[in-house]
Amino acid sequence: MKKKIFFHADLDAFFAAVEQKDNPQLQGKPVIVGAQPGSRGVVSACSYEARRFGIKSAMPISKAYRKCPNGIFLPVRMKRYIEVSQIVIRILKAYTPDMQQISIDEAFLDMTGTERLLGKPIGVAKQIKKNIKDNVGLLVSIGIAPNKYLAKLASDYAKPDGLLQINEGEQETFLNKLSLKDIWGVGQKTYLRLIELNITSIKMLRSFSQNILCSMLGKATGKYLYKAVRGIDPVFFKVYHPKTRSISNEITFEYDRKDVAGIKKVILELSHQIMFRLIENGDKAKTVTLKLRFNDFTNIHAQFTARHWLCSAEEIYKIACELLKSKWNEKKAIRLIGIGASGLDKSNQPAQLELFEDKAHKNRKVEKAVFNIKKKLSGVKITKARLLEKDD
DNA sequence: TCTGGGGTCCTAGGACCC
DNA sequence: TCTGGGGTCCTAGGACCC
Numbered sequence: 001m002k003k004k005i006f007f008h009a010d011l012d013a014f015f016a017a018v019e020q021k022d023n024p025q026l027q028g029k030p031v032i033v034g035a036q037p038g039s040r041g042v043v044s045a046c047s048y049e050a051r052r053f054g055i056k057s058a059m060p061i062s063k064a065y066r067k068c069p070n071g072i073f074l075p076v077r078m079k080r081y082i083e084v085s086q087i088v089i090r091i092l093k094a095y096t097p098d099m100q101q102i103s104i105d106e107a108f109l110d111m112t113g114t115e116r117l118l119g120k121p122i123g124v125a126k127q128i129k130k131n132i133k134d135n136v137g138l139l140v141s142i143g144i145a146p147n148k149y150l151a152k153l154a155s156d157y158a159k160p161d162g163l164l165q166i167n168e169g170e171q172e173t174f175l176n177k178l179s180l181k182d183i184w185g186v187g188q189k190t191y192l193r194l195i196e197l198n199i200t201s202i203k204m205l206r207s208f209s210q211n212i213l214c215s216m217l218g219k220a221t222g223k224y225l226y227k228a229v230r231g232i233d234p235v236f237f238k239v240y241h242p243k244t245r246s247i248s249n250e251i252t253f254e255y256d257r258k259d260v261a262g263i264k265k266v267i268l269e270l271s272h273q274i275m276f277r278l279i280e281n282g283d284k285a286k287t288v289t290l291k292l293r294f295n296d297f298t299n300i301h302a303q304f305t306a307r308h309w310l311c312s313a314e315e316i317y318k319i320a321c322e323l324l325k326s327k328w329n330e331k332k333a334i335r336l337i338g339i340g341a342s343g344l345d346k347s348n349q350p351a352q353l354e355l356f357e358d359k360a361h362k363n364r365k366v367e368k369a370v371f372n373i374k375k376k377l378s379g380v381k382i383t384k385a386r387l388l389e390k391d392d
Numbered sequence: 393t394c395t396g397g398g399g400t401c402c403t404a405g406g407a408c409c410c
Numbered sequence: 411t412c413t414g415g416g417g418t419c420c421t422a423g424g425a426c427c428c
Binding site for chain 3: 044045057058102103104105106184185186187188189190221287299300301302303304305
């Protein structure tokens with residue numbers, strides 16, 4: 001069998017780097033992209049200059065502001081980042097037909113068997129880095145390894161502007177240099193659980209049998225970690241996500257609230273957003289999920305699966321209101337509300353239509369029409385009268 | 393210090409059917 | 411009275427990732 005070679009390419013501080021590239025005055029300065037200070041949001045990304053102040057992704061924006069009041073706080077310009085990302089992806093694709101983008105700023109390249117054509121992997125990686133720097137103005141870190149999982153860990157380790165190759169036989173030596181927290185798939189909870197179990201290093205974790213790990217941490221996590229600490233690909237990254245399984249929209253209020261009418265208005269708005277997205281993607285759904293986060297940060301999920309495909313925002317709204325009624329006594333203040341749709345299927349597949357043309361189907365037709373108008377006149381607000389009314 | 397938004401997958405229990 | 415096992419679907423909660 002041919003020796004496998006994978007690259008993992010990961011753009012450094014991507015959102016912040018795009019802002020610095022688009023506005024050279026920001027170069028060398030602490031740039032923090034995310035929510036505005038004073039709001040309840042978090043940091044989406046920050047430049048390396050900002051990291052020196054102790055700022056990290058996902059940190060509450062208020063905390064970031066305290067750490068670096070003179071930082072440059074910018075809103076997320078997702079559209080722009082997607083544009084830039086697409087340019088980078090096109091460049092990467094030129095090096096191998098087998099490229100797998102796994103997020104807006106990272107991708108795997110299967111470079112197996114390209115050596116005769118392109119040369120040694122390390123040289124190709126240097127070329128890619130230069131290509132992206134010269135043509136897009138961004139720094140990328142690249143990890144090279146016999147499997148995707150190690151390649152990902154290698155690029156993380158080498159950041160920023162890094163390049164690291166892990167060869168066959170070097171897996172465990174490399175892994176021993178990492179902390180348990182660096183293992184992809186070990187988050188805060190699993191980390192604390194391991195510490196509780198007196199497991200403090202990757203080397204220690206490797207001394208346990210798969211059965212013991214499964215009994216301590218659950219079947220999936222146990223099997224996963226058993227492979228991960230040996231540098232065997234635990235197959236976290238499926239080749240393809242066969243299809244989208246769910247969509248959701250959620251919103252955190254600027255202040256916690258209990259006003260039923262106002263909350264229902266938000267539910268109606270979210271229901272419309274979900275329905276529009278379903279139509280846009282050509283999806284149908286059967287299950288509605290309501291998510292609530294209370295002021296004490298406890299979460300509740302409630303879901304209901306209809307016997308037929310959901311046909312209108314109105315229907316999603318009604319189900320969500322029923323779920324709200326069943327899960328909320330109007331006493332606890334609500335911080336976040338979300339609506340989701342799952343059990344998705346593509347509309348063009350033969351649908352099991354109800355035997356009668358009910359109101360919901362007509363509603364869906366109306367919504368499709370409104371959706372098309374909205375798409376044409378993006379920027380013009382067309383919305384249900386109820387969303388505009390003061391009281392409901 | 394006060395914690396976003398959008399996803400995926402896992403666990404575990406219960407209902408129901410054969 | 412006691413009581414199988416497998417499969418599938420649904421619900422609720424939670425961990426994790428970017």
